[in-house]
Amino acid sequence: MKILAFDTSNKPLTVAVVDDGNVLAALESTEKKTHSVTLLPDIQKALKESELSIDDIDLIAVAKGPGSYTGVRIAVTVAKTLAFTLKKNLVGVSSLKVLAADGDENKILVPLMDARNDNAFAGVYQYSNNQLTNLIEDHHTSMSKLLELLEKYDSKDLEFINATDHLTDLIQEKYPEVKILNTKDSLPKADKLAKLSENEPVVSDIDSFVPTYLRLTQAEHDWYQKGHKKYGNISYVEEV
Amino acid sequence: MEKDTLILSFESSCDETSVAVIKNGKEILSNIIATQIKSHQRFGGVVPEVASRHHVEEVTHCIDLALNEAEVTYDDLDAVAVTYGPGLVGSLLIGIMAAKTVAFAHNLPLIKSNHLAGHIYSANLVADLKYPFMALLVSGGHTEIVLVRAPGEFETLGDTRDDAVGEAYDKIGRVLGINYPAGKQVDEMAAKGKDIFDFPRAMVQEDNLDFSFSGLKSSFINRVHHADQIHEELNKDDLAASFQGAVLDILSNKVFRALKQHPVKQLVVAGGVAANQGLRQCLKDDIEKRNLDMDLIFPPLRLCGDNAAMIGAIAQIQYDKKDFADLTVNADPSLDF
Numbered sequence: 356m357k358i359l360a361f362d363t364s365n366k367p368l369t370v371a372v373v374d375d376g377n378v379l380a381a382l383e384s385t386e387k388k389t390h391s392v393t394l395l396p397d398i399q400k401a402l403k404e405s406e407l408s409i410d411d412i413d414l415i416a417v418a419k420g421p422g423s424y425t426g427v428r429i430a431v432t433v434a435k436t437l438a439f440t441l442k443k444n445l446v447g448v449s450s451l452k453v454l455a456a457d458g459d460e461n462k463i464l465v466p467l468m469d470a471r472n473d474n475a476f477a478g479v480y481q482y483s484n485n486q487l488t489n490l491i492e493d494h495h496t497s498m499s500k501l502l503e504l505l506e507k508y509d510s511k512d513l514e515f516i517n518a519t520d521h522l523t524d525l526i527q528e529k530y531p532e533v534k535i536l537n538t539k540d541s542l543p544k545a546d547k548l549a550k551l552s553e554n555e556p557v558v559s560d561i562d563s564f565v566p567t568y569l570r571l572t573q574a575e576h577d578w579y580q581k582g583h584k585k586y587g588n589i590s591y592v593e594e595v
Numbered sequence: 596m597e598k599d600t601l602i603l604s605f606e607s608s609c610d611e612t613s614v615a616v617i618k619n620g621k622e623i624l625s626n627i628i629a630t631q632i633k634s635h636q637r638f639g640g641v642v643p644e645v646a647s648r649h650h651v652e653e654v655t656h657c658i659d660l661a662l663n664e665a666e667v668t669y670d671d672l673d674a675v676a677v678t679y680g681p682g683l684v685g686s687l688l689i690g691i692m693a694a695k696t697v698a699f700a701h702n703l704p705l706i707k708s709n710h711l712a713g714h715i716y717s718a719n720l721v722a723d724l725k726y727p728f729m730a731l732l733v734s735g736g737h738t739e740i741v742l743v744r745a746p747g748e749f750e751t752l753g754d755t756r757d758d759a760v761g762e763a764y765d766k767i768g769r770v771l772g773i774n775y776p777a778g779k780q781v782d783e784m785a786a787k788g789k790d791i792f793d794f795p796r797a798m799v800q801e802d803n804l805d806f807s808f809s810g811l812k813s814s815f816i817n818r819v820h821h822a823d824q825i826h827e828e829l830n831k832d833d834l835a836a837s838f839q840g841a842v843l844d845i846l847s848n849k850v851f852r853a854l855k856q857h858p859v860k861q862l863v864v865a866g867g868v869a870a871n872q873g874l875r876q877c878l879k880d881d882i883e884k885r886n887l888d889m890d891l892i893f894p895p896l897r898l899c900g901d902n903a904a905m906i907g908a909i910a911q912i913q914y915d916k917k918d919f920a921d922l923t924v925n926a927d928p929s930l931d932f
Binding site: 391392395396399409425440561568572573578583591592594 | 644693924
């Protein structure tokens, strides 16, 4: 099975083509570029390196979030449009899981995305039998709550992944010795994403496939705070 | 006979996701519009992050509907076109990424189109344009007088120095207790009221072609607040009529100033505010009063708001000029002519 995989959920951009486990092409860029500009040319480049055309691809795998809202939307829009327009299978994989995939196989892995104001998107993963399993679901959390949640593990077993300098400081206040990979040492790899996608369900309704933001917009949050309720099946978007 | 050109076009610059199939830049085979108005009404105006999220929800479904309604397949298409600015960057990006992906997947030429040019060329879907012509572009984001010298050649003669006219409607609408978008309801109230409050007509004495609406807006708001303070009851229809009266005087004054400097045979009025009945009547009357031999072209209401059909119309001009883009196209939120 030929998989085209890509992840733009944060600053790095990664694209890979994998055929039955063989990596035919893997592009990674950490330079500060604009994903909206480079994603499609990079997909073209990866296909060319693989000596394949887009029609040869069987499955599109995309990192579906959490992450930068705009970043995740760029990859998800390209992925769902490709799958829709070429009638390909589509699989979405957690962007945090993709980060965890590169972690130490003997550790309890805590991939992070800095969500500012001492908050993060985080999940907890562990390798068992060569498979990455989820111990605590991805969620948006304050760092203090996350660190409290992790108290049940021995800190010697933990590995934090993709911590910004600020998150590193917050973690080290509590666990001075814990293993932390900073953002430069935790690049998402699309070939790993492709591998993960083989164990995830194929998206059944491509039209309704959207990023996993894990957070309401501020405007919606405030609106619900005021006691508003979404009632019934009211559709906020309508065709006219 | 020349071969027909079919363009699949995308528009997502603000709060409408739209995909259309346009034949030869003239004929609408489909024009699917998914509007988010109900969502943003919760917040009293467009929230960019909410808009971006809705676009992702809608985009493939809109492509599907557009192709089905037009009864065409990808093999029938000659190009893919998309709005790349101006607009909200997060919103623009969804249409851009989807359009680039379709162009890439089906090996079709890509055309990046200017949203403002699209609005003006919505007229091409209902009339034969004769160059040069004048365009008054009035919407929630723009107020411009544009001279179109030749196909796809634009010269901005006048622009707003502060608020766009549609934006002014929304702001005074809020004071009258009308939710966004307020234009239609203010227009209806204005038809029932009388212009008695004598709001200022900014810059009408000045010899340039620029607009200003913030003074009018402030004057309106101050008048209402003053009345509230002294418990004076003002007739809302009269307030609406007085506001709209000032707006129409300003627009008309500047447009006819422009037409005097550049006599043309056609005046196109486009953009969301072109749906305003008061504006339609006022310009029609003014042309008659001045005895001008000039066609007044208002696109039908469905083509006044944001839609992809208009992008297909301007994209045809670019297609004919072989003005193609590559897959590196990015959003340009503050694009102008």
